[in-house]
Amino acid sequence: MKPHFDHVALIGLGLIGSSLGHVIKQHGLARRVSGTARSAATRETAMRIGFVDDVHEDPADCVRGADLVILCTPVGTFAKLAEQMAPALKPGAILTDAGSVKCSVIEAIKPHLPEGVHFIPGHPIAGTEYSGPEAGFAELFEGRWCILTPLPDTDDDALARLKAFWEACGSEVEIMTPDHHDLVLAITSHLPHLIAYNIVGTASDLETVTEKEVIKFSASGFRDFTRIAASDPVMWRDIFMNNREAVLEMLGRFTEDLASLQRAIRWGDGQALEELFTRTRAVRRSIIESGQDTPAPDFGRHGVPSQETEKPAKKTA
Amino acid sequence: MKPHFDHVALIGLGLIGSSLGHVIKQHGLARRVSGTARSAATRETAMRIGFVDDVHEDPADCVRGADLVILCTPVGTFAKLAEQMAPALKPGAILTDAGSVKCSVIEAIKPHLPEGVHFIPGHPIAGTEYSGPEAGFAELFEGRWCILTPLPDTDDDALARLKAFWEACGSEVEIMTPDHHDLVLAITSHLPHLIAYNIVGTASDLETVTEKEVIKFSASGFRDFTRIAASDPVMWRDIFMNNREAVLEMLGRFTEDLASLQRAIRWGDGQALEELFTRTRAVRRSIIESGQDTPAPDFGRHGVPSQETEKPAKKTA
Known part of the structure; x- marks a missing residue:
């Protein structure tokens, strides 16, 4: 070439x-x-x-x-x-x-x-x-x-x-445009990383559950967050310092939504929870259809697909 | 047998x-x-x-x-x-x-x-x-x-x-004990799922970034959350309705920690961010060492390991 x-x-x-x-x-x-x-x-x-x-x-x-x-x-x-x-x-x-x-x-x-x-x-x-x-x-x-x-x-x-x-x-x-890039990345990348870093921090600080237990039973969900919370610390420090406005904007919305979920849990509003959980499932389908991820179930078992899904593709997009 | x-x-x-x-x-x-x-x-x-x-x-x-x-x-x-x-x-x-x-x-x-x-x-x-x-x-x-x-x-x-x-x-x-189980799962499973459901909801509701863009650029972090936010809605509604105390306790801690991160971003406290991001990296290492996940980099490319890591194992634990 x-x-x-x-x-x-x-x-x-x-x-x-x-x-x-x-x-x-x-x-x-x-x-x-x-x-x-x-x-x-x-x-x-x-x-x-x-x-x-x-x-x-x-x-x-x-x-x-x-x-x-x-x-x-x-x-x-x-x-x-x-x-x-x-x-x-x-x-x-x-x-x-x-x-x-x-x-x-x-x-x-x-x-x-x-x-x-x-x-x-x-x-x-x-x-x-x-x-x-x-x-x-x-x-x-x-x-x-x-x-x-x-x-x-x-x-x-x-x-x-x-x-x-x-x-x-x-x-x-x-x-x-640069402005639009910073908004798109704030929600697709920066906020997810911030939340992942945060929950891993919260879990490490508990007195009632040991870090050993968190690690042992991490396959039930927590593990998925630790991978992105292992990204380069200095690079990510700089990203948050340099996309402050957009990150704070997305974080504000996230916190607002989380408060509303918290309220639904406290008051036993199962319908509100089920509605959200049903809606989010559709987003996952779109991501798979667009080739941004494989449909293989990922529960610590790369390469062991369920009966209804195909083997993970080598290249996904 | x-x-x-x-x-x-x-x-x-x-x-x-x-x-x-x-x-x-x-x-x-x-x-x-x-x-x-x-x-x-x-x-x-x-x-x-x-x-x-x-x-x-x-x-x-x-x-x-x-x-x-x-x-x-x-x-x-x-x-x-x-x-x-x-x-x-x-x-x-x-x-x-x-x-x-x-x-x-x-x-x-x-x-x-x-x-x-x-x-x-x-x-x-x-x-x-x-x-x-x-x-x-x-x-x-x-x-x-x-x-x-x-x-x-x-x-x-x-x-x-x-x-x-x-x-x-x-x-x-x-x-x-049942009590301890409910605390351990609240942090390792229930809170991660709640946060994943929440961020996928937040992202779907934005006016400034389209859902199509969120999906297109999801590989930068967001995608990892959609997988667990695609779990069965009724099953998860019931979990939150039935482990309310422990989930609210863990969620309270998470929100508190997140507020402190938000403050660090707003006031430009890079050192606080870097310290947390360094600490969380060690947790990831422990999860890999304990066999609860593989060290293969997972950026939408199952089966394409980097030079320093091994191929994903078929069985991880």
Whole structure:
């Protein structure tokens, strides 16, 4: 395949950065891949695994001459990185990122950018609960959405090139405004993570039920929350710090609804509960129909389907 | 294998009842399996699939002569069923159930029971989000916990026989008091389900983000909640109606903790967030170490493990 870019610079070599390195190498999407990471150990690991061609301690050295620069660090680091990289960015280069929030990222990066650099904020909706340079794999983006949130003055050609790059990584690309992205992610990703972190915290603090018991009987529901509550702490701290308005808005609605459920339980209003529980079942069906999950029952038994469902598909979208 | 019981009666032929039928047949744990279900269609399906030998419309007819009777209907039906079955129960028979709450189940059943019947409340911690007579499979209980909550006057021999039966179904048996069971399940199962139902409801009601978008981008976290929010509505209505005290207690703690997280987000207290998110990661590790889940990353890609993890095991515990 003809390379999409001559020289790609990956800023941050964790799960996203290393997966990008792998997929670029696997499909020959660039002639050269440079990487930077704060920790020398991470840079060494990246070179040893071989998903980058060269590593640099200084982000400016990493981006020098690159025609695609992808920020793959926690979003709280973006302002400082943009400031450091700015003088070394090549005119005509595309700068994008993989951050889970977009409005605050634009505020953090835009003021530092020199003329002639195409800044197109992005967000691959892909990840696992693992982090670090050894967690990456080339298939991470396969069949997953990647959202791009171009600015009013974004160059059409640059946008088309970035879109083609993500498609070559296996993703489907969706374009939306930064504001709308932040609302969509607040409900589909940020609030679910917040609630998962919260219930795992609540469960660990109980005096009446031991942590050992919580773990032992976790397959009855709790377990499903612990997986997403195991995601990278610094990345998630930064997401909540940087999508405050949208998260607080969604959290307010969630709490209001929960108070109403609490009231229904206290006063024995079974009808209200049954109505909600019936409605939510339909949402699950839509998610399976849209290919965003498999119908296989998941009660700690990957690969043991019930009689009425098929084996989990290898690729779901 | 020598049958554990001569004649087992399954009251309710949904996911649990049908799975019990399958595992009893597969391992020859009884000479005869009778079943009852309110709906004629369910009884016919059960006979067609063949996990029961005979079906009855009247629960009393079903339990007549049985030496093991297992209630597998939503817990809200237990009082009436106990009243109907009581005159037909054989002296010396063991009566147990599969309900997710235990204190209120004892209150509902005990007053109706004749002398000489051994009532031992039980709860297999196993399930999927599917329901009905076609959802069952023989391996459902394999490697899962089954909690028994004997009463102060429970006969030791009867308890030993029931324990051996569940072990023959593939389960590991844990004994605890009914009160403690209800607390443990409130945090490990009931609260997680309540929160999952709630967030799916909140997401469906938004005006700023469409349901289509929620579904499309659900793989970023939301999806994990929809699976458990697809569980049987009537069964879960009854659980919340019947474990009110413990659920409200756990919900109170959850809400308190969530308010404190909300405050941390509003005031930009990143350190508080990072501390919690780091602590919750350790709980996940313990769950994997205890065999209650696999370490495979689960981002809509069953069977595509990352480099550092093993393939999902077929059996996890």
